[in-house]
Amino acid sequence: MRLRDPICAIATPPGKGAIGVVRLSGEGALELAARVWRGKDPRGLKGGRFTFGEVVDPKTGEALDQALLLVFRAPRSYTGEDLVEFHTHGSPAVLRRVLEVLLEAGARLAGPGEFTFRAYMNGKLDLAQAEAVLALVEAEGELARRQALRALEGAFSRKIEALEQRLLDLLAHIQALLDYPEEGVEPLEAERVLREALAEVEGLLGQARASRLAQKGARLALIGAPNAGKSSLLNALLGYERALVSPIPGTTRDYLEAPLELFGIPLVAVDTAGVRETEDPLERMGVERALRIAEEADLVLYVVDRSLPKPAPPPLPWERTLKVATKADLPPAWEDPAFIPVSSLTGEGLDRLKEALKEALLGKEGGEVLLTERQVEALLRARERLKEALGLPQDLMGLALEEVLEALASLRGEGRVAEAVVARVFQNFCVGK
């Protein structure tokens, strides 16, 4: 990949929009922009300034659109290079032509993520921040947005950098010990530093599931006997009457999906057919389907009517199942502290249920940290090497420690990071970012 030649791409999504943006970055970007622009000469503009004019086809002089042109001057731009943005009307016809004349004037179409790649290469962002850009662009829920923005602001990178610093200090001491045995670190001190680092890495790893769910969304399945109140509970969680409710057992025949956002996580709640032993082949299909949906869900609500004798439980993934006792407004037929009592009729207990849902999805930490799959893998490597280092005598600890540091360094991507690591980050981007 050439590193400084002028690249261009449409930055706004495909389709019609009020405004569309084409970006151009690299050496000679201002000269190139001047060739397709009628209005104030971009080469005379200060960085950060807009000017109004026309994008033109230099071959014919034909105006392609009225537009705003925005200039940034190296190194004070997103990429760290000279950068020009054309803000045009957002129609595919306009954007395609603007891109075309830029290509004819000598720019090349940017590869996926190439603008952000240049920002990384020019030290504007580290690798974790570049991943945060991608996560922010893709964020659908509030939590994903918050996680990504915090990482883009550098919260995660600073944490990792501080951790690296403490381990580097320890490594330096250990190496000094090898050369000057009398000046070594207290073994207890080394162990303390390693244990603290391990706790920090494990604390981060403990938020991996929350981050995955925030980014990818979660499926919540409602499972229970016919008439238990599943559909009523779904409606109560949604705040509107999505599912049919009736006193006739077997009202819900097939499953039903409804989107909702809880605690900033995009959820899909799945209401299912009542689970019971049955001879009816159609109903049995519904039951089998319900159990499969439970199997595939991120979280299951096992819904039981507390006003009737407790039924035998169906086979469910209990490690990710919350137990809910419905119809809490009626006289109870049993008590069981493992069940959260709720009434869809009065709303009683719904807040407690939501709290339990929140903890089951996000853990006690609350899940404000963005962790990509790549970062989780690196942290797992760091954790293994830290554990290994803890078991070694000090003269052998250094090697394991170096591997810990290597794993941590790949998170921010500073120092010499394998090309494949960098490629892996940017391959997920779209053209234009």
Ligand SMILES: Nc1nc2c(c(=O)[nH]1)N(C=O)[C@@H](CNc1ccc(C(=O)N[C@@H](CCC(=O)O)C(=O)O)cc1)CN2
């Ligand atoms: N039109 C437009 N909107 C956008 C972006 C963009 O590139 N263009 N962004 C793209 O992601 C985001 C904003 N992020 C940006 C980050 C840094 C710089 C930048 O020029 N930084 C320079 C100068 C800062 C300054 O003037 O103070 C620098 O860091 O040196 C621009 C946008 C979201 N909105």
Ligand SMILES: Nc1nc2c(ncn2[C@@H]2O[C@H](COP(=O)(O)OP(=O)(O)OP(=O)(O)O)[C@@H](O)[C@H]2O)c(=O)[nH]1
């Ligand atoms: N008193 C009271 N009645 C409820 C409550 N929740 C549901 N019901 C009633 O229980 C009956 C069954 O409710 P549904 O929500 O349809 O039950 P379901 O589990 O979806 O039933 P199936 O779709 O047949 O599997 C209806 O008559 C509801 O009005 C509740 O919290 N309190």
Ligand SMILES: [Mg+2]
């Ligand atoms: Mg139902």
